[in-house]
Amino acid sequence: MAVALRRPQRADARRNFEALLVAAREAFAENGTEASLEDIARRAGVGIGTLYRNFPTRQDLFEAVYVEEINQLARVAEEVAGRPPWEALTAWLDQFVSYVGTKRAVIEALNRESEMFRSCRATMYEAGEPLFTRAQQAGEVRADASFDDLLRLVAGLTSGTYVDDAQRDRVLGIALSGLRA
Amino acid sequence: MAVALRRPQRADARRNFEALLVAAREAFAENGTEASLEDIARRAGVGIGTLYRNFPTRQDLFEAVYVEEINQLARVAEEVAGRPPWEALTAWLDQFVSYVGTKRAVIEALNRESEMFRSCRATMYEAGEPLFTRAQQAGEVRADASFDDLLRLVAGLTSGTYVDDAQRDRVLGIALSGLRA
DNA sequence: TGCCAACCGGAGGCACCCCTCCACTAATCT
DNA sequence: AGATTAGTGGAGGGGTGCCTCCGGTTGGCA
Structure with missing residues (x-):
């Protein structure tokens, strides 16, 4: 939605x-x-x-830019829904990575109390959480992790700087291997 | 040093x-x-x-603030050197976390080509890398990870926002468990 | 104590940004 | 085609920040 x-x-x-x-x-x-x-x-x-x-206001601009990104994210979630659990999850995370990477400044400047922010957050959860839950129920993801944990993990890792893309992927891989059951 | x-x-x-x-x-x-x-x-x-x-210049201020932090980091590395490998590494990482957490803006604004930046970086590596290598040789850390990977992983995770400290620690824990051999 | 070089602080000139206001323009409707 | 009105855009007033410059101050030494 x-x-x-x-x-x-x-x-x-x-x-x-x-x-x-x-x-x-x-x-x-x-x-x-x-x-x-x-x-x-x-x-x-x-x-x-x-x-x-x-x-x-400046906030209004932030919000508008942000909304567009979120909608894109929801679209991708629909696209990958048919694939196997772990693969679908990581495919969606790939999109999430590029979303966070370029938009970090905007995300941080958002007013997190606003109505708009809440519905965007809801939209994103509706898009990604089913993928996560499915992978968890398939025993691919450790049980003590939440979808929110995962988002913050990936968002954090993505916002950093790396020597090259290979390093970024390696670091992401290390962290995600800590996520597997 | x-x-x-x-x-x-x-x-x-x-x-x-x-x-x-x-x-x-x-x-x-x-x-x-x-x-x-x-x-x-x-x-x-x-x-x-x-x-x-x-x-x-503004850069000069950044650098001066940064240098002070790096020196603090080197001091802590000496303090923990005596403890068991994995414990020493994580203790130092704790200090690193608080360093990155509050100083992120400054770090990002630094001119990474400057002479000063290079020597600070060297200082930090001299401080932390031995802890990492020791843990790796003790078979506690997976062999395909580098110290630089680890720093970027922790720096990235730390720069994000979390619901509470418990979540931050949980997420860090997930990522670090991906680091263990 | 008295000297003087090192050091101080802020006024001022310039640049840029924010935001409002309103005379003008043109898309849409009939 | 002409009327209606949503939409345009930039001049201008107020504010803040950057950085330079120089008359005044003071720590440290003889």
Whole structure:
């Protein structure tokens, strides 16, 4: 189930809205959460006033970017649902890794009390937790671990820096082998 | 072996220097790397000019804060050297955890090409790697893991957020159990 | 004690960012 | 085609931070 994002009605307005979303994602990934809003408007080829009309606060921008990512994550969970337990879980985690990797700054800046944050979190759990439970019931995952533990483990490992991708995968592998039953 | 930090000569100058170091550590921990330099000077009870004389660039401040932490880490490694292999390693990692936890912002903002960074890194390896190698030779740690892998694993896990300390320890435990032979 | 080099601190000039406001533009409807 | 109104964009006021510069202060030495 996806989280909705209210988009403007008129065609030109919607174009601007999407352009701002793209520009914001780029800017946040490049410069972190304190990226200049004026710069984001410039990137989107839009006046600063337009940015403020669509996203009255910086938080609103964070949330919009975040919602889009979460929906993508839910889509992938559906795609992998048919595969064997452990494989499906790790395939979804792969997507999760790329999600966390680029969006960490945004995630950290989110207001975790907001209604939107709660429904996004719920969406993500609905997407991933069945994969986890299935692997656990198949005896592939140790019983004393929770899905939340796993998410935080992977999120933490992914947010670090590594010499190369091989090292990152090796480290992830070490940690995940601690997860197996 | 510790990394040196050139301190001013005159008594009042040295007092200001130390005060700035303390204030910077606080400010960076609280507000991240983009904490205002003017605010740091205020916290230290010192003029902005004094800050700039001691630390001409923001990087210089990062480095100075970082050096102090590294030296602390080296001190702990000496303290635990006498204990059994696995225990000594995890005791040192505990210290490493608290080091990474509070200083993450500074660490990420460091210029990793600088001479100072290289010697700090060397200091840290001299401190921790013997503990790791000993545990590995005692057959306590899997052979295909490197000390660098371990540091990045723990650094990553520590930089995340958790529901409570118990969860953090559980997640760390899962990952470290993947490290055992 | 008296000297002076080392050291201090903050005013000021510049740059950038935030956010509001409103005269203008053009998409949509009839 | 013309009316309606949602939507545009940027000028401008207020704020904050960066960094330089220099008149004033003081620790340490003879």
